[in-house]
Structure formats: structure tokens, C-alpha cells
Amino acid sequence: MNLDNLPNISFCETDGSNVEQEVITGYEKIAGVTLAAGDPVRLYLESLAYILTVQRQVIDLTGKKNLLAYARGDHLDHLGALTDTPRLQAYFASTAVRFELGEVQTSAVVIPAGTRITPDNQLMFATDDLAEIPAGSLSIDAIATCQTEGTIGNGFIPDQINRLVDPVAGVTKAHNISTTLGGAEIEADDRYRERVQLSPEKASVAGPSGKYEYWAKSAHTDIADIAVLSPTPGKVDIIVLLKNGELPNAEILNAVEAVVSPEDVRPLTDNTEVLAAETVEYTIELSWFIGRSNATLAASIQDKVNQAITDFMLWQRSALGRDINPTELAHQMRQAGAKRVEITSPVHTPLTGRQVAILAHDGLLVTYGGLEDD
Template identity: 40%
Template sequence: MNSISDLFALLPDVEFIDTDAGKTEENIIQLYEALTNTVLYPADPVRLFLSTLAAVISQQKVQINQAGKMNLLRYARGHFLDHIGALVGSYRTEAIAAQTELQFSIDAPLNFNVSVPKGTRVTSDGSVYFATDRLATILAGTTTIQVPATCLTSGLVGNALVSGQLDRLVDPLPYITKVTNITESTGGAEREQDEPYRLRIALAPESFSVAGPILAYEYWARSTSTHITDVAVYSPEPGTVQLRILLVGGMIPAANSKEIRAVRDVLNAEKTRPLCDTVLVDPPVAVSKDYQLKWFITQNQEGYFTAIQAAMKSAVADYEAWQTGAIGRNINPDALIERCRAAGAWRVEITGLPYQALKRGEVTQFITNAARITFGGIEDSKS
């Protein structure tokens, strides 16, 4: 967990007004009885009216309380959070469209150029469209040309289209007989959600100086892409700052990925980086693990086997997402056991996953293994 998140957790809960509906009703009835010198019994029409009035007032109190909380960074959400961010010059990152490289082809070389206009659309299934970023020309005597293209819909929807999937030309062109993407589409990201944006707002004051403090480097790195979910900052030697970048879903970026390049650019700007700092931006170092988990149930749980089996798969997936979701998070099999027990397992046996303290810049990566989870059988819980 990030240090700023830890500080949020240490802050006490805040209530701007008492929203207890029972107390509100009690206060109204007691006040009425004191002013009129009467007793209101449960079936009294006046009491029923005052109870209705108390319910309305209680709802208003809840709204007033929520309005007050929207002014605090810990509780604010949506547009309220946007306004708090504006106070420190930190604005929500908008959705980004995926990109890829398209190749247009003709059947045979011609003695004249064939143009592919900017904005030429290509699709794989008629639901997601990519358009070329610039004018491209198949020169006379050649048969192909490559051109970058951007998804027309921002967000994750344009990602993960592997080479060859984008093969339908939406805008017919003379002489063009084939089109395909020669790289997997990547780089698409959704609009920044409240929680990562809240963390960046909390880090924003660190950016008022040049990127000297650790949190300042973290702020500038996070500001480049909503794909970045964790940043490790440390100094391996005097005058050198090392950043390790982890992407959403525990994914390790390529050494020269779009996200790595963006962080390098923003942190090496003269207005951001201390003059004497050498800034290195790299992916985290993967610590690969391939473990086996065997789980058992008791005789009394036999009738719930199917439900427990599904819960176990979910528990393991949740653990792996947690374990791989932060740089430097120590490998802790106890966290897996806790989740398995909560899912209904009577007992678990884990091999190949001892506790391990990770070094700075390291992150856990699990090798895909379809046979990782196995059912060990039914045990007598009294034995």
C-alpha cells in the first residue's frame, strides 16, 4: 500500500451532522410533548405526522452530511473530486485510444503511386474501428506500406487485437486488395477512476518543487498514464534516481513501451528534474513463481463442493492479483491461505511458494499453470 493511502486510513471518520433517524424522531416528539404538555401515543395521528416529518428531516441530514464530505479529499468523488484536484493543479487523465500499425497491400507492383488517405478506417468485426493517422503512399514498384492507426473509440476496447485481426477495409480504396495490422493494438486506457486520481491529488503538493522528493517523482510518473498502477522510486547510487513502473493488472511493461517512454520524457524535462539527477525509468524486475495448491474439505462440506470449488478459484485469482499488484510486495503465502479458508477450504497444502522478501524494484509474477489448483479430497474434521 502506498504511504498516502496509509495516511488516509489513519484519518478518523468525519460526520458533519448526526444522521441517526431514530434520534431525530425522538427529539421532534419530545419537543412537541414539552411545548404542548401532552403525551403522544404510538397511534396518535399527530405522532404519525411527526414521524413522517422526522423521516424527511433525516433524509435532508444525510444529504447535508454527504455534501460536507464531498469537500474532503478522502470522501470526494466524481465532479467534486475534480474540483478538489483543480485547487492543486491536478486534473483527471482522460481516456486514451489504442494504437497499432497497419499494412496496406496491392497485388502487384504498379508504375504509379497508390495513396492511402489519412483517416482510412479498418475493422475486425464491425464494432471497433481504427483510422490511419497520416497519409501513406505505396510507391511505384512496391506493393506494401505501413502506417500507424488509432482506435476511434477511446478506452480499453481497442486493446489486444493481435496481428492479423484488423483485416476489413471500411473505406474502399482503388487497387488496395489487403489490409492487416502487423502489431498488436495497445495503449488504450479508460478515463482515470476516482481512487487513483485521489492518490495523485494527495501527491500533487510534492510537485510544487522540482522532482527531488520520492513522492514528487511518483506524482509525475503517475500523471503520464492511467495504465500505471504502481511506481517504485529509489536511489541506487548518489545522483541517480531509479523508477520502476508497474501497469494495471500487475503487467510488466516492455523496456521501451509507450508508458516507459512517457515517464522518461516528463521526468527528464528541465523544469521537472533536479539538474544533477540522472533519472532511469525501467520495468520492475520479475520474480517468477510457479506453485501448486491442494485443498481439502470436511465430510460436512461435501454438499457444498461445487460452490466451494468456484470460491477457491476466485480466492486464488484474488490473491494473485493482490500479490502481483505492487512493486516490492513480499511474497506471503499466508495471504493465500487466509483467502482459501474464507472461501470454504478446510485445509490447504501449498508447495513452491515460501515466504520471500523482495528487493526494491522487484515484483512477483506467476507462471501460468492450468493445473495449479487441485482438490485433495474429504477429511474427517475430528481427526
């Protein structure tokens, strides 16, 4: 069930003018009088109506926070507790770090656990475990984790983290050899709400797709979409897509595998395999025009249309199995102010649940055709 399709509800009247009218009309009926504007009694009742309106808004909000579609923050956490579905906490980014010696040593060189390196003397990464450079070797690789949670630790490419904070005798160089990944913020309300809604599925013993989807999304907050497919009896493929259409690394795939493979989650007859989404590349080649009546807004419209194209690319790669849809592209551009759009590519292309559409490298060619008569 899509929560967005549920009707809006209200637990009590919250419109201030209606509450005021109820209070004044009720008093006039009981007292048998008509209160003119400015009457001291009417002014008192108006102030009372304001207090009642505020209280009713609190009552209405309190009632709504007990419903999944409306709950936010701590109230949503309490609803999650009813189905043993805690909010996912923030994750720390990590990377592989190589420690190098200036020359071969005759004895092992110990890299203590917690040895820190940094890209900027502010953000720190520290080794998870003790590591040793064996005698006769020049280097050793170790996993280092960011000491600040969240996405701030993501995206440092190899060699960007290269300043050794805690000196180690003999070590002349330390640097990351892989891009930092895995950092994530605490689970946002909308994503958490989806998992709470899915949580009853985890009680099933028959292996429905919703159960696998619930557990897979519990593995990491960056997971945006899951497809559960069974190409043959007993074979279950779990396809993973991250936020913004990113593909999962081995760490996240292993995390998903770890939560869907236990026997209390997976029926014994199911053989699960966790896979990254398959990418299908497309290109954008189009021309577009602005109506002459909007000539004075041309610069603003161009900015909005360019943003609409960017938004389309994000929309296209944000879900598994989402067909490549030029109609949606034209619609978003028209909403942004384009009078006419001529699209050469992409063409409509159906995708399977294993696939996600990604713009090809150098695949964007947009031509603004100028003004034309309305």
C-alpha cells in the same frame, strides 16, 4: 498518509429514529404533554422528522464531499482543481498497420490520413497521418488509432484487424502487425484520489520520490504502481507497473519519460530512466481439503477456493516489491472455506521495488484432496 486509516466522520445526526426521538421529546418538553402512539400531533411530528432526516443526510453528504476521502465524481474533480490536478481522460488504442500492394507500381501509392480498417465492421481504426508506398515497393507501415476510446480497442493480435473500409487503388491487403495497446477508460475515482493526494509533492524542487510518482502516474490511466529508486547519486530509476500486473510497452514508458524529464519537474542533477518492472516467476503447487461437516457445501466451496487462488495471483502481481507470500495464499483459501491447505510452492520470497511476482507459464498445480474429519 493512508486515507483508509482516517476515522469516519459525520457532520450531523442522520439516524432516522434518533431524529424522530429528538423532535418528539423536544415538543413534549416544550408543550408539557406526553404524546401517545397514534396522537395526530405525534403523527405530524413523525412526518416532520422524516423530512428533517432526509435533509440531514443531504447536509452530511454535502460536507463529506468536500473531503478527499469521501469525494466522488464531479466533487472530486473540483478538489483536484484546487491543486491543478485534472482527471486523466480516456485514451485510444493504437497499432501498426501494413498496407500491401498486389504488384509493384511505377509511381507512389498514397494512403490518405484517416484510412480506416476494421476487425468486425463495427470497431474502426484509422491511420493517423498520410503514408506513401514508394514506387518499386510493395508495402508501407502506418500507425492507426481506434476511433472509439477506452479499452475496447485493446488486445487485437496481429492480422485480426484486416478489413479495409476505405479502398485505396492498388492496395490488396491491410492488416495490423502488432497487438493493439494503449486504450484506457477515464481515470477512476480511487486512482484519481491517490494522485490528488500526491499533488502537493509536485511543488517540491528537491526531487522527492513522491514528486516523481505523481508525475509518472499522470502519464497514463493504466499505470497502477510506480517505484522510484536511486541506485547511485544523481541516478533515478522509475519503475512502472500497469493494472493487473501488466508490463508497460514502449509507448507508455516514453509517455512517463516525457512527463518526468522536463527541467521544471526534474532537478538538473537527476538523470532519470523509466523502466518496466522486472518479473519474478513463481509456481503454485498445493493440496487442500474440506471439512466433512461442510460436505453438502463442497461444490460451492471448491468454486470459492478456485476463485481465491485466482484472486491471490492477481493480488500478487498488482504491486511492485510485493513479496511472494504463501501465507496470504493459504489465508485466502481458508477464508473461502478450505479446512486445510498444504503448500509445496511458492515459498516466501522477498522482492525489491523493481520486481513483480508473476505466475510461471504452466505453473499452477492444485489438487483437491477431498473431505476429511474436522
